[in-house]
Amino acid sequence: METAGSGTIGSPPVPSINVARCSGCGRCVAACPLKIITLETVGHRKNAVLLCEERCACCGRCVENCPVGAFDW
Template sequence: MTENRKPEIEAACCTGCGRCVAACPKRLLTLEVAGYRKHAVLVRPRDCDGCLACLSACPVRAIS
């Protein structure tokens, strides 16, 4: 990923397992509640360097 490409999280596919949150070395992801479901959110996109740790940690491929 370059600076222009940040991880995009498809909330409808995200199961809220938190693996991407745990994998992010800069702790830029968090889980948010929407209705009765949790999903991952990139909270500080400017600080993301595109390391792809979250992408490889997602078991359902909700991150692209």
């Protein structure tokens, strides 16, 4: 990978979580090979939380397995 300015060129994006869309089903937790996604209770709802962006392999399994589209690149 090479750097340009303050960013790195060619680094894969880490998926983001739209907590408003998250249904708390846990499919992303089960799909993550590194087990860095967990469900946390926020108010009266469970939402997915990415625990460690630095460890994310950017494999996209969370994006592919989310039935409500809460994960996005």
